[in-house]
Amino acid sequence: MDLSALILADSRFPGGGHVHSGGLEEAVSRGLLKSEQDLPGFLFGRLRTAGALAAVFAAAATHAAARNVHSAQWRTLDLELDARTPSPAQREASRAQGRGTARAGRLAWPSPVLTALLRETPRPHHAVICGALVGIGGGTSSEAAMAVAYLAISGPASAAVRLLGLDPFAVNAVLARLAEPLREVCAEAAESAGADPADLPAPASPALDLFAEEHARHHQEEVRLFAS
Secondary structure, three states, rough: OOOOHHHHOOOOOOOOOOOOOHHHHHHHOOOOOOOHHHHHHHHHHHHHHOOOOHHHHHHHHHHHHHHOOOOHHHHHHHHHHHHOOOOHHHHHHHHHHHHHHHHHHHHHOOHHHHHHHHHOOOOOOOOHHHHHHHHHOOOHHHHHHHHHHHHHHHHHHHHHHHHHHOOOHHHHHHHHHHEEEEHHHHHHHHHOOOOOOOHOOOOOOHHHHHHHHHHHHHHHOOOOOOOO
């Protein structure tokens, strides 16, 4: 796996992902997730929906960066992901992480491609900026998809340890057992990387959208551990 993708998938990367639970905090607060036995289903569902969507757009962004597309294409790609993210709270969380990732990316992978992207979309979606950075760094669409799809499940898994006090060794084992579906999601994303942005797949999860909106509302009323 290319170093750029590994760096972006590292929880220590200063992109701000550690303050987002991917809907897990809301699920815990509702009593829908209480133990290690509940975690695999949540993570698999998130991988196949939000994770798959992020993988699709990261792969497309890597493909675009490698081709050095016209700058307007970045805005088109970003807006297509906006259209596939019906929850305003989800969009804000994605753009917040995208902004943090872009800030770190400017220093790590300076490039005219990155300059053009950020000129068109100063607050890009997380998947778009991650994919672009992997492409700038010399990685492939499949590697970009792997980085963001992994983050879609590793972030909530880490949040589960903090929120529920779960055994981190057991939680890590849950992640390891998702290796095959993770590879499938990434392969599917890479296959569509060169498609017109309007034709990219649109996997969705209404439940995660509702969790995000409720979490945002509750976050205004009381202090939550995670921003989303």
